Amino acid sequence: MTSTDPTSVPTITLNDGHTIPQLGFGVFLVDPHEAERIVSDALEAGYRHIDTAAIYKNEEGVGRAIAASGIPREELFITTKLFNTDQGTDTAHAAIDLSLSKLGLDYVDLYLIHWPTPKRDLYLESWLALEQIRDAGKSRSIGVSNFQLDHLQRVIDGSNTVPAVNQIELHPAFSQPALRAFHRKNGIETEAWGPLGQGKYDLFDLQPIQDAAKAHDVTPAQVVLRWHLQLGNIVFPKSNSKERIAENFNLFGFELTELEMSAIDALDEGKRVGGHPDEVN
Ligand code: NAD
Numbered sequence: 591m592t593s594t595d596p597t598s599v600p601t602i603t604l605n606d607g608h609t610i611p612q613l614g615f616g617v618f619l620v621d622p623h624e625a626e627r628i629v630s631d632a633l634e635a636g637y638r639h640i641d642t643a644a645i646y647k648n649e650e651g652v653g654r655a656i657a658a659s660g661i662p663r664e665e666l667f668i669t670t671k672l673f674n675t676d677q678g679t680d681t682a683h684a685a686i687d688l689s690l691s692k693l694g695l696d697y698v699d700l701y702l703i704h705w706p707t708p709k710r711d712l713y714l715e716s717w718l719a720l721e722q723i724r725d726a727g728k729s730r731s732i733g734v735s736n737f738q739l740d741h742l743q744r745v746i747d748g749s750n751t752v753p754a755v756n757q758i759e760l761h762p763a764f765s766q767p768a769l770r771a772f773h774r775k776n777g778i779e780t781e782a783w784g785p786l787g788q789g790k791y792d793l794f795d796l797q798p799i800q801d802a803a804k805a806h807d808v809t810p811a812q813v814v815l816r817w818h819l820q821l822g823n824i825v826f827p828k829s830n831s832k833e834r835i836a837e838n839f840n841l842f843g844f845e846l847t848e849l850e851m852s853a854i855d856a857l858d859e860g861k862r863v864g865g866h867p868d869e870v871n
Contacts, residue, residue: 625651
């Protein structure tokens with residue numbers, strides 16, 4: 591298998607029976623004017639799973655890249671997200687329609703509530719709207735993002751659907767063991783955003799990551815991404831560079847040992863690089 595073979599990416603079966611490629615491509619901070627080119631590069635490199643959001647303002651570019659690729663729709667997995675200011679019933683329905691029209695799609699594979707925004711106190715109502723959006727066929731699966739334990743418990747108790755995923759900040763310096771355990775217990779898949787620490791945290795110089803990179807003749811970024819995959823996380827690293835886009839897809843020719851995995855696990859410092867979900871409102 592080559593690094594551009596999409597079938598080299600393992601799939602994970604979600605709690606609703608749909609499958610998701612474990613490795614994808616994220617487009618946070620991808621300039622709307624460059625999104626088409628960058629997503630085209632990612633599709634060419636073999637990625638079939640793209641993670642965007644209404645607030646990234648690049649859904650149109652993502653949609654143009656999808657259309658230009660000629661890749662059959664069923665081979666792609668597209669995620670977008672309901673932004674904080676669109677939480678609520680009518681606003682959520684309007685927001686998914688706008689996202690679909692920007693993407694040029696009839697449905698997305700996964701629609702997420704982007705942040706719980708607890709001060710607004712609209713996430714349960716929004717979740718019930720996402721159930722309707724799924725039932726209307728506009729999203730195959732539905733999930734949440736940046737939800738803490740109490741937010742998850744509230745939507746589980748207050749609806750008929752356990753979120754398929756929770757997309758959370760997660761990297762070796764912030765590996766979220768408690769939330770991951772809750773996810774496992776409740777059949778929720780863990781999606782890791784900022785899998786490389788967003789370049790804000792100096793992960794690549796840490797000794798266990800350096801050592802594993804040397805041992806396997808790969809880059810520190812590949813070690814970190816491989817650590818995610820072996821933990822069972824779904825990841826979608828972002829890069830604007832064609833070279834790094836290919837590098838981040840080339841993760842299937844080596845395996846970290848148990849010792850290497852536990853040395854990287856031990857790097858957890860409980861240190862976020864992004865906002866705290868209780869405080870983003
Ligand atoms: P990331 O951890 O993927 O880091 C991206 C940065 O890492 C790049 O800008 C680049 O500087 C660097 N990088 C990428 N590949 C590299 C390589 N091979 N070698 C060295 N450096 C490399 O951070 P991210 O983009 O924030 O997270 C990934 C995706 O997660 C986003 O694009 C987005 O789709 C999603 N996300 C979601 C939320 C949320 O609130 N749900 C928040 C942030 C990101």
